[in-house]
Amino acid sequence: MxxxxxxxxxxxxxxxxxxxxxxxxxxxxxMYKINYAAEFAETIASYQIVPYWLVNPMAVxxxxxxxxxxxxxxxGFRARSAAVLIGFLLLLFSVAVLVNLLRxxxxxxxxxxxxxxxMTWKTLARDIIWLAMVIHVYCFDRLFHLEERFSLTLKEIxx
Amino acid sequence: MKEEHRxxxxxHEVSEPGETIRRELDRRFFHLNxxxxxxxxxxxxxxxxxxxxxxxxxxxxxxxxxxxFVLLMNxxxxxxxxxxRGLDANQTALLQESVGQVLKQCITSLPRNEIxxxxxxxxxxxxxxxxxxxxxxxxxxxxxxREHSGVLxxxxxxxxxxxxxxxxxxxxxxxxxxxxxxxxxAAVSAIRMLNADxxxxxxxxxxxxxxxxxxxxxLDKRIFxxxxxxxxxxxxxxxxxxxxxxxxxxxxxxxxxxxxDGYVLLVNKADSTVHVTYRFLSGAVPRQLGGSDIAALVDxxxxxxxxxxxxxxxxxxxxxxxxxxxxxxxxxxxLGIVFxxxxxxxxxxxxxxxxxxQWYSEEEQDLLLTLVGNFIVCLGNALSFEVIxxxxxxxxxxxxxxxxxxxxLRASRSKIEVLERAGMRIRSVLEREAQRVRRVSAMDFVTxxxxxxxxxxxxxxxxxxxxxxxxxSWSRPASPTVTLDELRHKFDSGDVILVDxxxxxxxxxxxxxxxxxxxxxxxxxxxxxRFGRMDPEKEIVVYGRNISRHYDEEVAYRLTSRxxxxxxxxxxxxxxxxxxxxxxxx
Amino acid sequence: xxxxxPLSITVxxxxxxxxxxxxxxxxxxxxxxADNSHSPGLPSIVLELGANGQGSWxxxxxxxxxxxxxxxxxxxxxxxxxxVVAGSMKEEGIHLALPGLGKxxxxxxxxxx
Numbered sequence: 001m002x003x004x005x006x007x008x009x010x011x012x013x014x015x016x017x018x019x020x021x022x023x024x025x026x027x028x029x030x031m032y033k034i035n036y037a038a039e040f041a042e043t044i045a046s047y048q049i050v051p052y053w054l055v056n057p058m059a060v061x062x063x064x065x066x067x068x069x070x071x072x073x074x075x076g077f078r079a080r081s082a083a084v085l086i087g088f089l090l091l092l093f094s095v096a097v098l099v100n101l102l103r104x105x106x107x108x109x110x111x112x113x114x115x116x117x118x119m120t121w122k123t124l125a126r127d128i129i130w131l132a133m134v135i136h137v138y139c140f141d142r143l144f145h146l147e148e149r150f151s152l153t154l155k156e157i158x159x
Numbered sequence: 160m161k162e163e164h165r166x167x168x169x170x171h172e173v174s175e176p177g178e179t180i181r182r183e184l185d186r187r188f189f190h191l192n193x194x195x196x197x198x199x200x201x202x203x204x205x206x207x208x209x210x211x212x213x214x215x216x217x218x219x220x221x222x223x224x225x226x227x228f229v230l231l232m233n234x235x236x237x238x239x240x241x242x243x244r245g246l247d248a249n250q251t252a253l254l255q256e257s258v259g260q261v262l263k264q265c266i267t268s269l270p271r272n273e274i275x276x277x278x279x280x281x282x283x284x285x286x287x288x289x290x291x292x293x294x295x296x297x298x299x300x301x302x303x304x305r306e307h308s309g310v311l312x313x314x315x316x317x318x319x320x321x322x323x324x325x326x327x328x329x330x331x332x333x334x335x336x337x338x339x340x341x342x343x344x345a346a347v348s349a350i351r352m353l354n355a356d357x358x359x360x361x362x363x364x365x366x367x368x369x370x371x372x373x374x375x376x377x378l379d380k381r382i383f384x385x386x387x388x389x390x391x392x393x394x395x396x397x398x399x400x401x402x403x404x405x406x407x408x409x410x411x412x413x414x415x416x417x418x419x420d421g422y423v424l425l426v427n428k429a430d431s432t433v434h435v436t437y438r439f440l441s442g443a444v445p446r447q448l449g450g451s452d453i454a455a456l457v458d459x460x461x462x463x464x465x466x467x468x469x470x471x472x473x474x475x476x477x478x479x480x481x482x483x484x485x486x487x488x489x490x491x492x493x494l495g496i497v498f499x500x501x502x503x504x505x506x507x508x509x510x511x512x513x514x515x516x517q518w519y520s521e522e523e524q525d526l527l528l529t530l531v532g533n534f535i536v537c538l539g540n541a542l543s544f545e546v547i548x549x550x551x552x553x554x555x556x557x558x559x560x561x562x563x564x565x566x567x568l569r570a571s572r573s574k575i576e577v578l579e580r581a582g583m584r585i586r587s588v589l590e591r592e593a594q595r596v597r598r599v600s601a602m603d604f605v606t607x608x609x610x611x612x613x614x615x616x617x618x619x620x621x622x623x624x625x626x627x628x629x630x631x632s633w634s635r636p637a638s639p640t641v642t643l644d645e646l647r648h649k650f651d652s653g654d655v656i657l658v659d660x661x662x663x664x665x666x667x668x669x670x671x672x673x674x675x676x677x678x679x680x681x682x683x684x685x686x687x688x689r690f691g692r693m694d695p696e697k698e699i700v701v702y703g704r705n706i707s708r709h710y711d712e713e714v715a716y717r718l719t720s721r722x723x724x725x726x727x728x729x730x731x732x733x734x735x736x737x738x739x740x741x742x743x744x745x
Numbered sequence: 746x747x748x749x750x751p752l753s754i755t756v757x758x759x760x761x762x763x764x765x766x767x768x769x770x771x772x773x774x775x776x777x778x779a780d781n782s783h784s785p786g787l788p789s790i791v792l793e794l795g796a797n798g799q800g801s802w803x804x805x806x807x808x809x810x811x812x813x814x815x816x817x818x819x820x821x822x823x824x825x826x827x828x829v830v831a832g833s834m835k836e837e838g839i840h841l842a843l844p845g846l847g848k849x850x851x852x853x854x855x856x857x858x
Contacts, residue, residue, distance in 0.1 A: 024758060036812075037619060038626050038827030042680050045708035046662060053633075055707050056626045060619045065611030072607070074754075081603030106664040114829045115821065624812065624825060663844035676845045680828025683809040684802060688788075688846050691807060 015141035018133045019083070023074030025130070026066045026086055029112050033063035036114065043110030047096050048103075065089070073137070076145035080138055087134040094127040183325070190329040193221045197333060201340030205347045207231065207307075211242045214337040218313060219244055221333070222326055226294050226314025228254060233306050245314060250292035297322055301334050303341040384526050387415050391530050395537035399544045401425065405436040408534045412510065413438055415530070416523060420511030422489045425538075426460045429503040433457060437489050441511070445489035456487045460507050463497040472539055474498035474531040476524065483509065494519055496531045500539045508534075631713070638715040638728045641700055646729050647741060654698060658718075659733075660710035661703035671702065671733060672742040679710045682717055695722045702729040702736075773815050777839055777851035792839070792851045 008014070033040040041059035044050055050058055066089065072082035093111070097119060100107060109119045117123070197217045204210050211229045219227045226245035232238070243251050292312075299311040311334060316322070322330070391411055398404040405423050413421050422437035422445070433453050437445050448456065463482070467475045477483065477495035484491040492509030499505045508531055513519070519527070619625040641649070649655035650671070657674035659666045666676040677685050699718055703710040711728045718726045729735075737743060779790040791803040794813055800822065802809040811830075812823045820839060822830040832841035838852040 027758075034618065036624070036823055036827070036829075037622070038624065038825060039680075039823060039829060040827075041626050042662065042708075042827040045705070046664075048705045048707050050707050052707050052709055053630050056630070057628050059626060060615040060628065061608075061612050062615075064615040064618070065608060068607050068610050068614070078603050078607075080597065081599045081607070084599050085604060085607055106668045107662075108664075113816075113821075114827075115831050626827075666844070678828060678844060680826050681824060681830065681844065682826055682828075683824060684828075684830065684843055685845065687802070687804050687807045687809060688790075688843060691788075691805070 010140050012140055012143045015137050015139075016143045019073055019076070019079065019137045019141045022086060022130060022133055022137060023070045023072075023082075026070030027074060028070075030063040030067035030070060032113055033059070034067065037063070039114040040110070043108075043114055046105070046107040046110070047100055048105065049096055049099060062089075076141075076143075079141060079145055083134050083138040083141070087131055087138065090127055090131040090134060094124060094131060097124045097127060186325065190221065190325070190332075193217060194329070194332050194336060197336050198340075201336060202343065204340065205344040205351075207341060207344055208240065208242065210337065210340045210344055211240070211309075214333065214340070215242050215244060215311070218311065218330060218333050221329065222313060222322070223317045224296075224313045224315070225317055226292070228292075228295075228312050229309060230254060230312075231307060231309045234308055235306065246292055254292060297327075297330070299330055299334050301338055303338050304345060307341060307345070380522060384522070384529070387411075387526065388529060388533060391533050392537070395534060396540070398537070399541050399548075401538060401541045401545060402434065402436065404534075404537060404541050405434075406438075408530075408537075409436055409438050409508075412508070412527070412530065413440070416510060416519070416527070417514045418510045418512070419514055420490050420492075422492075422509050424456070424460065424488075424507045424509075426457050426505045426507070427503055428457060428461055428505060431457050433460075435489055439490065440514075443490050446486065448487065452487055459485075459487065460497060460505050463507070464499045464505050467497065469497065469499040471499060471501050472532075472535055474528055474535060476528065477507070494524065494527065496527060498531050498535045500535050500542060504538070504542055506535070506538075630709075631716070632709055635716065638701075638712060638719065638726060641727045641729050643729075643731050643735055643739060646700060646702075646731075646736075647739070649698070649700065650741070656693075656697060656699045658699055658701045658714060659703050660701050660714035661705075661733075662710075665703070667745065669733065669737075670744045671736050672744045674702070674744065677701075677714055679708070679713050679717075682714060686717075686721065690718075690721075693723075695724055697723070698725040698727070699723055700727045700729050702732050704730065704732055773813075773820060773834060773839075776854040778854050779849040779851050780838075790849065790851070791854075792841075 037059050040063060041056050044055050044059055044062075045052075065085070069082045069085045069089070072078050073086060097109070100119060101121060101124060105119070107119055108114070108116050109123045110116060111123070197213070200213055200217070201210055204213065211231060215227055215229045218224070224245075228241060228243035228246060228251075231240040231242075239255065241251060241255055243254070246254070294314040295312040296315050297313050299313075300308070301311070302308045311330075313322075313330075391408070394407050394411060395404050398407060405425060409421055409423050412418065419441045420437070420439045420443060422435060422439075425434040425436070426432075427434075431454055433448070433456050435445065435448075439445065459482070463477060464475075469475055474496050475498075477497050479495075482488075483493070483495045488507075488509060490509070490511065493512055494510045496508045497505070498508070510519075510527070616628075619628070646655075646657075650657065650673075657671055658677045659670045659674040660677060660679055661670075662678050662680065663676055666674075666678070670676070675689070677690070699715075701711040701715040701718070703714075704712070711730070711732070715726045715728050733743070774794050774796060777792040777794070779792065788804045792800070793803070794800045798812045798814055800811050800813040802811060802822070810825070814821055814823075815834070818834050820832045820834055820841075822832070822841070824830070830841055830843060832839050834840075838850050841849045841851065843849070
């Protein structure tokens with residue numbers, strides 16, 4: 001039974017599903033931030049972690065990085081690198097959220113929209129769950145990669 | 160007449176001496192006369208028996224004897240011949256039985272090769288001769304030659320008395336005459352025999368001559384045939400081309416037999432083709448054949464050969480006039496020969512009339528058969544040669560192809576090697592690629608970050624709602640500040656408007672008491688609604704900053720740029736205020 | 746196995762998102778006026794929600810440009826400085842709240858369609 005559970009939990013289709021989910025999530029999340037860079041800058045500022053001279057550049061750069069990472073993860077091109085990157089971002093966000101939760105800062109998460117849900121411990125939990133998903137993707141994902149074109153070709157050549 | 164002499168003689172014996180002498184003379188004359196007669200009589204006779212008979216009769220008649228015999232013997236063969244007069248059957252039988260004794264006793268032991276010309280002797284008076292018949296008074300033995308010896312025996316004279324000297328003399332003379340006659344007869348018969356032999360030899364000679372002639376003619380013919388055959392073989396064996404060989408053969412046939420028209424058909428059963436070689440001295444034109452005609456001709460020739468059950472390399476005469484004159488053949492033939500080289504190659508040779516107009520002899524027909532036999536052997540060889548040549552040509556072609564194939568293969572191999580190398584390279588690239596796919600590389604992060612950076616920068620530049628990347632506060636003079644104590648003083652006096660520039664959430668959480676929230680992000684709205692009609696001279700102190708944002712500086716700048724002349728910043732912020740325990744809201 | 750093209754799927758999803766986001770904009774377009782009867786100190790405000798998400802907030806002679814969008818019944822005004830004013834669309838009009846200033850109810854002006 002444990003083996004069956006393990007089998008389903010580590011199934012590549014699950015990893016694929018999670019990959020698409022996380023990829024789509026990041027693409028979606030990046031959209032608003034790209035569109036309203038000033039608002040995202042305010043969100044970053046509200047976290048009170050980044051030095052003031054870095055806030056605006058980060059607001060410009062981070063959403064695009066999210067978008068690129070999300071697209072790569074979604075499409076399966078350099079998916080593992082993208083997963084690592086997104087995992088890193090998620091870790092960053094989680095730490096930021098944790099810090100602000102500990103500070104009892106009255107800010108909203110700003111994860112998707114500026115005026116989103118208030119930042120709570122649930123936000124942190126959600127981030128951590130997403131992080132786990134990304135780790136799962138990193139470990140077990142191997143289907144529907146744009147790059148698999150090569151590995152498939154390789155298999156064909158080797159046979 | 161003899162009888163007369165004999166009868167007269169005894170009458171004179173008893174006469175007087177004159178008479179006796181005359182009688183003696185008469186008797187001698189008579190004897191001589193008899194001898195003469197005997198010689199005359201015997202000279203023409205060649206038969207031994209007739210001579211012997213005459214001898215016996217003359218001796219008996221002249222001497223007046225009633226009984227007498229002559230026994231002729233061949234000492235070598237012991238063959239005997241008996242002539243007798245006046246002897247009964249017993250006596251003759253006894254004589255014939257006792258030939259051996261007679262010979263033993265009577266015949267001289269003279270060496271056979273030393274027989275004198277004429278030899279006779281009175282061997283006995285035969286008084287007590289055991290084997291002689293009763294009454295025989297005198298025996299005369301004589302030798303004619305090596306093969307003939309004899310005994311004359313005479314009985315008692317009719318007149319009685321012994322044989323006197325004169326009679327014995329006469330008898331000896333007569334015997335000599337007889338011997339001479341016998342020898343003569345023997346010679347004659349020998350000559351006759353020689354003649355006969357000669358004639359026979361002549362005849363044989365003539366016969367031999369005739370045979371020799373025949374043999375020579377035969378020999379000539381054979382030589383001619385052999386020469387023809389030899390020529391044929393020599394002529395044909397030089398050639399390896401079937402067509403040329405056929406032409407040469409036909410030429411030879413025409414020459415050998417003196418033929419006007421001749422042709423040879425070579426039939427290939429497998430291809431159903433007919434090759435016609437002809438030689439028409441008569442000026443005739445061969446018939447042209449259509450496709451169906453050729454097939455029919457092939458069938459006919461094959462049937463001919465099959466009907467004769469021809470084995471390989473054999474030929475047979477075709478005497479069917481209907482076939483020989485049928486319209487499918489190039490011309491009407493007098494003589495036809497069908498032949499088979501192998502299962503597929505058959506043929507038919509047809510010869511027309513001879514120039515001499517004569518019919519073909521048996522020998523010529525046989526020769527033709529033999530020639531055709533040689534021809535088909537050579538043809539078979541030529542066909543085999545052709546097959547071999549074709550095989551060789553094929554082999555050569557194959558060799559060339561093989562060479563080409565080998566070269567192609569070599570080229571292909573080098574190509575394959577190149578391709579394999581390329582394949583290996585591609586494979587290694589792909590393998591590397593596959594590994595790279597699974598591998599997380601720093602390059603990827605650099606790329607993604609750089610991509611995000613570039614895209615962000617470009618988009619931010621192009622976007623009218625973009626943000627400034629460099630803090631604006633760096634490029635303008637700092638706003639005047641107030642210290643905590645000053646602010647406390649102003650707070651207490653109530654002459655100052657305290658502006659909290661932080662976001663509303665922070666303001667709502669806690670702020671300096673009586674402060675007004677003018678968040679930077681909503682500055683335009685709030686200012687418009689609340690500060691629009693404020694006195695520009697009124698002192699305003701802005702506070703609220705953190706590590707990430709200098710809200711106070713920004714708001715102060717905006718207020719200044721809106722025309723407020725007395726705007727100051729309190730860098731200590733809420734935390735500084737709170738540390739002193741000064742009053743806070745909400 | 747035929748592999749779906751992740752990029753095309755992405756494009757489809759993005760288009761759907763954009764279309765969904767744009768869906769309710771049309772109905773909210775128009776000119777509104779705030780009823781400030783309850784707070785006489787405040788000037789009357791004209792809110793104009795134009796096409797392309799552009800809008801303006803006009804009080805007396807002052808005018809503020811902003812971008813706006815809607816999400817369900819909610820409406821958001823995005824300032825250039827990075828602020829967001831959230832409101833809700835109700836039958837009587839658009840309810841907006843400004844920090845420290847309270848609620849405004851904007852009613853659709855009758856001369857606008």
